[in-house]
Every structure is written in C-alpha cells, then in structure tokens.
Amino acid sequence: xxxxxxxxxxxxxxxxxxxxxxxxxxxxxxxxxxxxxxxxxxxxxxxxxxxxxxxxxxxxxxxxxxxxxxxxxxxxxxxxxxxxxxxxxxxxxxxxxxxxxxxxxxxxxxxxxxxxxxxxxxxxxxxxxxxxxxxxxxxxxxxxxxxxxxxxxxxxxxxxxxxxxxxxxxxxxxxxxxxxxxxxxxxxxxxxxxxxxxxxxxxxxxxxxxx
Amino acid sequence: xxxxxxxxxxxxxxxxxxxxxxxxxxxxxxxxxxxxxxxxxxxxxxxxxxxxxxxxxxxxxxxxxxxxxxxxxxxxxxxxxxxxxxxxxxxxxxxxxxxxxxxxxxxxxxxxxxxxxxxxxxxxxxxxxxxxxxxxxxxxxxxxxxxxxxxxxxxxxxxxxxxxxxxxxxxxxxxxxxxxxxxxxxxxxxxxxxxxxxxxxxxxxxxxxxxxxxxxxxxxxxxxxxxxxxxxxxxxxxxxxxxxxxxxxxxxxxxxxxxxxxxxxxxxxxxxxxxxxxxxxxxxxxxxxxxxxxxxxxxxxxxxxxxxxxxxxxxxxxxxxxxxxxxxxxxxxxxxxxxxxxxxxxxxxxxxxxxxxxxxxxxxxxxxxxxxxxxxxxxxxxxxxxxxxxxxxxxxxxxxxxxxx
Numbered sequence: 228x229x230x231x232x233x234x235x236x237x238x239x240x241x242x243x244x245x246x247x248x249x250x251x252x253x254x255x256x257x258x259x260x261x262x263x264x265x266x267x268x269x270x271x272x273x274x275x276x277x278x279x280x281x282x283x284x285x286x287x288x289x290x291x292x293x294x295x296x297x298x299x300x301x302x303x304x305x306x307x308x309x310x311x312x313x314x315x316x317x318x319x320x321x322x323x324x325x326x327x328x329x330x331x332x333x334x335x336x337x338x339x340x341x342x343x344x345x346x347x348x349x350x351x352x353x354x355x356x357x358x359x360x361x362x363x364x365x366x367x368x369x370x371x372x373x374x375x376x377x378x379x380x381x382x383x384x385x386x387x388x389x390x391x392x393x394x395x396x397x398x399x400x401x402x403x404x405x406x407x408x409x410x411x412x413x414x415x416x417x418x419x420x421x422x423x424x425x426x427x428x429x430x431x432x433x434x435x436x437x438x
Numbered sequence: 439x440x441x442x443x444x445x446x447x448x449x450x451x452x453x454x455x456x457x458x459x460x461x462x463x464x465x466x467x468x469x470x471x472x473x474x475x476x477x478x479x480x481x482x483x484x485x486x487x488x489x490x491x492x493x494x495x496x497x498x499x500x501x502x503x504x505x506x507x508x509x510x511x512x513x514x515x516x517x518x519x520x521x522x523x524x525x526x527x528x529x530x531x532x533x534x535x536x537x538x539x540x541x542x543x544x545x546x547x548x549x550x551x552x553x554x555x556x557x558x559x560x561x562x563x564x565x566x567x568x569x570x571x572x573x574x575x576x577x578x579x580x581x582x583x584x585x586x587x588x589x590x591x592x593x594x595x596x597x598x599x600x601x602x603x604x605x606x607x608x609x610x611x612x613x614x615x616x617x618x619x620x621x622x623x624x625x626x627x628x629x630x631x632x633x634x635x636x637x638x639x640x641x642x643x644x645x646x647x648x649x650x651x652x653x654x655x656x657x658x659x660x661x662x663x664x665x666x667x668x669x670x671x672x673x674x675x676x677x678x679x680x681x682x683x684x685x686x687x688x689x690x691x692x693x694x695x696x697x698x699x700x701x702x703x704x705x706x707x708x709x710x711x712x713x714x715x716x717x718x719x720x721x722x723x724x725x726x727x728x729x730x731x732x733x734x735x736x737x738x739x740x741x742x743x744x745x746x747x748x749x750x751x752x753x754x755x756x757x758x759x760x761x762x763x764x765x766x767x768x769x770x771x772x773x774x775x776x777x778x779x780x781x782x783x784x785x786x787x788x789x790x791x792x793x794x795x796x797x798x799x800x801x802x803x804x805x806x807x808x809x810x811x812x813x814x815x816x817x818x819x820x821x822x823x824x825x826x827x828x829x830x831x832x833x834x835x836x837x838x839x840x841x842x843x
Contacts, residue, residue: 233671239678246682283663308666335674337681 228270229254230261230287231306232279240274240334247341256280258290265294265301272302272348276331277314288314295326302347306331310358319352327353327389343389352389359387374416382409478535479564479617485531486561489524489554496520518547521554528557532624540628553627560619567612574606649815656812664713672706719761727757731782734765738772738780740797745783752791756840759816760784760793763824763838766809767795775799775834786842793838801832813838 229244229251231237241251253264257279265273273294277287291303295318302325305318315328327347333355334340343353375383385395392410396403496517503513525545532538545553581598584590630638679699686692715733722730728746735742752760764782771780777799784793803810803826810826817824817838828834 233667233675235675236671236678239675243678243682246685246687278666332670332674332677335677335681337678337685 228252228261228264228273230256230258230273230275230279230290232256232276236334243337243341249344258286261287261290262293265298269298269301272304272325272344274304274306274344277305277307277311285314288317291318295322299325301325303327304329304344304347304353306334307355310355310361312358312361315354315358319354323352324350325352328358329353329355330357333357346389351391354388356384356388359384375413379409379413379416382406383413386410474535475617478531479613479620480568481531481535482561482620483565483568485524485528486558486565488527489558490562492520492524493555493558514547518550521550525550525554528554529624529628532621536621538621538624538628540624541630545627549627553623557620557623560616560623564613564616564620567609567616571606571609571613574602574609578602646815646818650819653812653815656809660809661713661717664716668709669706669713672702672709676702676706719765722757722761727752727761727784730761731764731784734761734768735782738768740772740777740780742768742780742782745781745785747783747785748791749786752842755820756791756842759820759822759840760791760838762816763793763813763836764795766813767836770803770809771795771797771799771834774803775801775832777832777834789841789843791840791842793840795836796833798833800830801828801834802830803828803834803836810836 229237229240231240231254234256237254237256241254244251252268252270253261255261255264258275261273261275273291275287275291277285277291279286288305291305294301295303299322303318304327305314306329307314308331310330318326318328325347327343329340329343333343346353381399382395385398390398392403392406395401396406399406401409500513500517503509504517529538529540581590581595581602585595676699679695679702683692683695683699686695719730719733721733727748731744731746735744764784768780768782771777775797777797780795780797782793782795784791786792810824814824817840820840822838822840824839825837826834827836
C-alpha cells in the first residue's frame with residue numbers, strides 16, 4: 228500500500244512494485260486516506276512519504292506512527308525528504324521491527340529500495356545508509372564512538388542499516404567470525420548489554436547515538 | 439481571510455516636499471481650492487481682531503493682578519482659559535478652510551498664549567495687507583475713470599501703472615507669505631513634532647523591513663516547494679525508470695522504459711527552466727520590463743491584454759517589483775479566478791508608476807497565502823501602495839503604485 232502525493236512518483240512506484248511481483252492494494256495521496264485504506268484492508272506493508280498535503284510537513288510520519296500503533300503487524304517504510312534525525316527517532320523508538328526509514332532519493336536506487344522492502348517484510352529494519360552515516364559522524368568530545376576503529380565503525384554502520392551478520396560479512400568482505408568479533412568489541416566500547424535479535428541491537432545503537 | 443473587498447492600503451506616498459506621513463495618519467489633504475483659502479484668510483483676519491480685542495480688554499482688566507505676585511498665577515489661569523477658546527476657534531478655522539488635521543493633545547499654557555499672540559499679530563498684518571490691496575483697487579479704479587474722461591497723460595498713466603504693478607506684486611507676495619506663515623504656525627504648535635515624525639518613520643521602516651524579511655523567507659519556501667514538488671520528484675521518477683529498465687525482463691520492455699525515461703528527462707529540463715524563471719526572470723535584466731511581462735502573458739493560459747505605456751527607463755528595483763506584482767497577480771487569476779480575460783496596464787502617472795491588473799473572474803481573492811502578502815511587503819518596501827479590490831462575484835482589480843523618485 229502506498230501513500231505519496233506526487234502522482235508521477237506514485238505511478239512509478241506502483242509500476243515498479245508490480246513488476247517485482249508485489250501486489251499493490253491501494254495508492255493514495257495523503258496520510259488520512261492511507262489510514263482509512265489500512266483500516267479497510269490491512270496490507271503486509273505500507274510505503275509512506277513524510278511530506279504530504281495539506282500542510283506538507285509530517286503528515287506521512289503521523290500516519291505511519293498511527294499505523295504502527297494500531298496494526299503492529301503491518302510493515303512501515305517511511306520516505307523522507309531530508310535526513311531528519313528527529314523523525315527517524317520517533318519512528319524507531321516504538322520498536323525496530325518491520326520498520327524502515329529511507330531518504331526519498333533512495334527510491335531511485337531501485338535495488339536498495341527493493342532490498343529494504345524485503346528486509347522489512349522479513350521482520351527486520353531498514354535505515355538509510357546516509358542517516359546512519361550522519362548519526363555515526365556526530366562524534367563529540369568524549370563520545371565513545373570516537374574510540375571505534377575505522378573497521379568497527381564500518382561494521383556498526385552496516386549493522387545499523389538493519390543487516391544481519393551474514394550480510395555484513397558479505398558486504399564488507401570479511402568472515403562472519405570477524406564480524407562477531409568486531410561486534411563484541413563495539414558493544415564493549417559502547418557499554419551496551421549483549422542481546423540477541425538484531426532489531427534490538429539496532430534500536431540500542433540508534434538510541435545510543437540519539438542520546 | 440476571504441475579503442469581499444479588501445483594501446490593502448499601505449502608507450500614502452510621501453509627498454515632496456515635507457515629511458513622509460505615517461501609516462496610521464489620514465492621508466494629507468490636497469490643498470484646498472482658492473476660494474476656500476481666500477475665505478480662510480478673511481476669516482483669519484476676523485479671528486485676529488477677536489484676539490486683539492481679547493488681549494486689549496481682558497489684558498487691561500487682568501493687568502494689575504498679573505503684575506501682583508500673589509494673584510499672578512490665578513490671573514494667568516483666567517487669561518489662558520479664554521485664550522484656549524480662541525485657539526480652538528483658530529484650529530477649527532484651519533481645519534474648515536485649509537483641511538488641517540492635527541492630533542488632539544494638551545498644549546501647555548505658555549504655548550497657547552504665545553500662539554494666540556503671534557497668530558493675532560499675523561492676522562492683523564494680513565488685514566493691513568488686504569486693506570492696502572483694497573486701497574490699490576480703489577486707486578486703479580480712479581485711474582481708469584480718469585483715463586476714460588481723457589484727463590490723463592500717457593506718461594502719467596505709464597508711471598502709475600508701473601508703480602501700481604510693483605505695489606500689487608509686493609502686496610500679493612505678502613498675502614501669500616502670510617498664508618504660508620499661518621499654516622506653518624499651526625503646524626509648529628499643534629502638529630506632530632519633528633522628533634515624532636522621525637520616530638514614526640523609524641517605526642514604519644522597522645515594520646517594512648521585518649515584512650521584507652518575511653517576504654524573502656516566503657519566497658524561499660516557495661522555491662524549495664517548487665524544487666521539491668517538481669524537479670526532485672521528476673528526477674526520482676526518472677532514476678526509477680532507468681532502474682526498472684536495467685532490471686527489464688525483456689529487451690522490448692527495457693527499450694520502452696528507456697524511451698519513457700528519455701521523455702521524462704526532457705520534462706525535467708522544462709520544469710527546471712520554469713522554476714529558474716519563477717525564481718528570477720533574467721529577461722528583466724537583459725531585455726527589460728516589457729519583454730519580461732510579455733513572457734508572463736505567454737505563460738498564462740488565460741488571454742492577457744497588455745497595455746504598456748512607458749517613455750523612459752525605470753529604476754531597477756521598481757521594474758522588479760512591477761514585474762512580480764504582475765506575475766503574481768496573473769498567476770493568481772489563472773489559478774483561482776476562472777476569468778476569461780486579464781487586462782494588465784503599466785503606466786507612469788508623473789513620478790509614480792501605476793501597475794493595474796484586472797480580471798473578469800469570480801473575485802473574492804484570498805489575501806493570505808496567495809502571495810499577495812509578499813507583494814504587499816515588496817511594494818511597501820519601496821514606499822509604494824498596493825490596493826486589492828476583489829468583491830465576491832468579481833471583478834478583481836489589483837493596483838500597485840510605485841514611486842520612481
């Protein structure tokens with residue numbers, strides 16, 4: 228299910244998703260209509276643009292949060308015009324399952340967009356690499372992130388995007404055992420409790436970066 | 439706000455010479471007609487004789503108490519109370535015959551007495567000058583009569599006419615000066631002080647400066663919206679088309695997607711040109727206002743009739759403001775008015791450029807969020823005026839007056 232106010236882009240997205248074998252139940256132009264559609268027939272997944280009529284500020288985000296709350300089983304992928312830490316945080320603090328936050332332009336990189344959709348559908352998360360990079364870059368004085376090695380930083384960034392250990396090892400061309408080793412070191416340095424389930428790890432990392 | 443007829447009137451144009459008048463004031467009245475002013479001068483003589491009478495009678499009566507220290511203060515109060523009445527009469531005369539409108543505020547006693555004394559003196563002097571004029575008229579009459587009887591030599595006639603002419607000139611000059619003095623005196627005692635005028639002008643400038651900043655921000659927001667809603671969406675769609683083409687299952691599908699992408703890229707370019715033009719029409723600098731406005735009418739879906747009559751070049755800031763007034767008003771009309779024709783006229787009325795946009799649409803123009811507020815600030819920053827007249831049912835007329843001095 229889609230909510231995007233630009234007709235052109237909405238049509239493009241529908242076409243792309245249909246070509247890729249997804250079924251599009253509805254494509255609407257604003258947040259209120261989206262919630263109404265979900266109410267009528269909850270889909271597996273909604274893709275929603277943050278900035279939509281009438282005020283062109285955060286309608287899409289509010290609709291997304293409402294859907295998260297009322298239909299936790301529905302995956303939500305939010306498309307944002309700019310990198311908005313505050314929006315990302317609002318979306319992710321509820322839970323980091325079946326949720327994604329991508330920059331709108333990421334849609335243009337069709338593979339990455341489809342990949343994010345798949346990860347969300349599998350119950351995971353998808354955070355835009357650019358968002359993660361900006362969060363990681365914000366190293367202030369005394370920030371524990373500053374103590375990470377460049378390799379560990381790369382691992383953390385990839386992890387924060389919602390990838391599994393296997394995917395990280397593939398992306399960074401290192402062995403899975405090396406990934407685990409790096410992760411342990413990262414969690415040590417960040418003082419985070421060891422937990423299983425990568426969603427909670429992302430959440431922890433993101434929350435930590437937000438602090 | 440949806441106004442039946444909203445008059446977005448900024449301050450009156452500053453009239454030169456003289457201080458600019460602030461927004462809250464009624465606009466300066468044009469000088470009264472000559473007969474009215476003449477009546478004003480005559481009645482001024484009458485009130486001055488009242489003043490003289492007052493000072494003579496009451497001054498004589500109150501003379502001893504005024505000199506006596508113990509009773510001086512009380513006597514002064516009595517004297518001033520009467521003087522105030524006469525001054526009120528003077529002010530009424532000024533407003534009735536000369537259209538003065540001064541703020542009603544307390545004037546201290548010593549200033550009341552000083553004004554009345556000066557005014558009385560000036561009024562009596564005016565009476566004397568008028569008397570001389572009358573005397574001159576009588577003499578001229580006698581001269582004409584003598585001429586008619588043939589008892590006047592031409593040399594004597596020439597001497598008399600020359601002398602009379604000079605004296606008449608001096609007399610009229612005196613009258614004119616006295617009238618001006620009367621006006622200046624009233625302004626000095628009752629009008630806003632130089633300092634107040636400056637204070638008001640400063641307030642006004644601060645307000646218009648804030649409005650200009652706001653207009654700039656609004657403009658920027660609009661540009662951002664233009665870029666985001668138009669160009670960026672198109673580019674994303676274009677990239678998606680290319681992405682889909684690369685993933686195309688069959689060569690035919692890939693080809694058709696590529697063709698679409700190619701078409702889309704042309705549209706992006708058009709869109710970008712449009713946005714750039716809306717940000718600032720370069721034609722304004724290169725080709726001048728007339729050409730830039732021709733561009734506006736070409737872009738509009740409704741027929742635009744352009745009545746452009748300007749002799750000389752305009753200051754750049756005025757040209758730009760005029761362009762944006764027309765462009766914004768025409769865009770608004772095309773979007774909201776359902777008009778069948780728009781008439782734009784750009785004409786110079788003396789030192790003021792008057793830009794008028796009329797449409798035969800449904801009226802009821804929204805004055806907020808329609809760019810009119812921004813225009814209002816833009817025009818106000820140049821000390822101009824913007825009127826919007828848009829009753830429900832139409833027609834809508836938007837007029838901007840821009841001083842070019």
